[in-house]
Amino acid sequence: MKAGLLAAPGRVAVDERPDLTPQPGEVIVSLAACGICGSDLEKVKGNYRATQVIGHEPVGTVAAVGPGVTGVTVGARVFAHHHVPCYACPACYSGAYTYCPSYTKTNLDPGGFSEQFRVPAVNVSHGAVLPLAPAVSWEDGTLLEPAGCALTAIRTVGLPPGTTVMILGLGPVGILYARLARTLGAGWIGGADPSPLRRTAAGRRGADATVDPRNAEKVRQLVQLATGGRGVDLAVVATSAPSAVPLAVSVVRRGGTVNLFGLPEAGSHLEEDLQELYLRGIKIIPTYATTERDIAEVHSLLAAKRFEVRDLVTHRFPLDKLPDAFQLAAQPEKALKVIVTGPSFSG
Ligand SMILES: [Zn+2]
Ligand SMILES: [Zn+2]
Numbered sequence: 001m002k003a004g005l006l007a008a009p010g011r012v013a014v015d016e017r018p019d020l021t022p023q024p025g026e027v028i029v030s031l032a033a034c035g036i037c038g039s040d041l042e043k044v045k046g047n048y049r050a051t052q053v054i055g056h057e058p059v060g061t062v063a064a065v066g067p068g069v070t071g072v073t074v075g076a077r078v079f080a081h082h083h084v085p086c087y088a089c090p091a092c093y094s095g096a097y098t099y100c101p102s103y104t105k106t107n108l109d110p111g112g113f114s115e116q117f118r119v120p121a122v123n124v125s126h127g128a129v130l131p132l133a134p135a136v137s138w139e140d141g142t143l144l145e146p147a148g149c150a151l152t153a154i155r156t157v158g159l160p161p162g163t164t165v166m167i168l169g170l171g172p173v174g175i176l177y178a179r180l181a182r183t184l185g186a187g188w189i190g191g192a193d194p195s196p197l198r199r200t201a202a203g204r205r206g207a208d209a210t211v212d213p214r215n216a217e218k219v220r221q222l223v224q225l226a227t228g229g230r231g232v233d234l235a236v237v238a239t240s241a242p243s244a245v246p247l248a249v250s251v252v253r254r255g256g257t258v259n260l261f262g263l264p265e266a267g268s269h270l271e272e273d274l275q276e277l278y279l280r281g282i283k284i285i286p287t288y289a290t291t292e293r294d295i296a297e298v299h300s301l302l303a304a305k306r307f308e309v310r311d312l313v314t315h316r317f318p319l320d321k322l323p324d325a326f327q328l329a330a331q332p333e334k335a336l337k338v339i340v341t342g343p344s345f346s347g
Pocket of ligand 2: 085089092
């Protein structure tokens with residue numbers, strides 16, 4: 001089989017690998033499609049420390065199940081989540097599932113950009129193989145994981161009805177955050193991104209207003225105008241650009257929250273006036289990744305047509321063209337979500 005892997009720093013390649021046979025408890029999935037995530041691009045740049053496996057947004061059909069697997073049938077259309085929490089440690093007991101020490105220890109093998117991939121037994125037993133409803137297309141399915149990240153973030157920071165939100169960075173995950181916040185009852189939602197393509201997509205059923213953040217003053221003006229000079233309840237940093245953090249702090253209201261949501265650039269540091277944070281009561285809350293439970297929740301919303309994601313997939317590449325797909329995905333002015341398709345893809 002063909003497998004798309006991180007070949008060397010700065011490069012992805014498609015290699016030949018032996019076909020997979022499931023061991024007890026495991027599931028083998030034949031790839032339909034997998035989205036390229038911003039974190040995959042950071043791994044290629046050598047900027048991301050957690051794992052070197054690429055591809056964690058895959059959907060496909062179940063090709064084989066190992067002995068002892070129940071509830072997953074061969075031929076089923078599924079999404080597979082790459083990491084699972086243990087649900088039995090202090091982090092998990094406190095609800096911080098994605099900060100569980102076991103969370104990143106499991107992964108899809110050899111990764112989501114592979115004609116076939118193995119889902120480890122621990123993931124299978126925790127419900128990380130999720131059957132897709134007929135209403136959820138392959139394209140929709142590739143956005144389940146990033147939408148799950150947005151839901152995990154929203155749950156963590158809280159979104160009381162009418163919450164005003166400013167999202168800095170309108171990549172696919174920033175836009176999903178906006179749309180999910182809209183579905184879940186947010187009030188005014190603003191967005192900022194230098195790319196006109198991304199601002200336009202965010203305006204469809206997501207943001208009420210968008211702005212180019214290269215002029216930071218314009219971002220502040222937009223928020224001031226929309227909130228009667230108070231600032232937003234929640235500012236979301238959905239970009240790796242370190243300059244977005246002080247901007248977020250400057251547009252949030254007194255007592256409000258800054259959600260550190262996008263993967264920060266490796267080696268970047270927080271330089272904030274601590275007395276200002278203290279006196280204005282600004283909370284800075286990081287949220288990382290998602291769980292199979294939140295993904296299942298997002299899947300229900302998608303299946304019920306409570307929000308739409310499909311239009312965010314702008315480009316599809318067959319697995320053979322993985323390097324081209326990565327090259328395009330790194331160009332925010334040209335592409336939103338780029339997906340890579342495998343043997344089970346149709347339609
Ligand atoms: Zn992702
Ligand atoms: Zn745990």
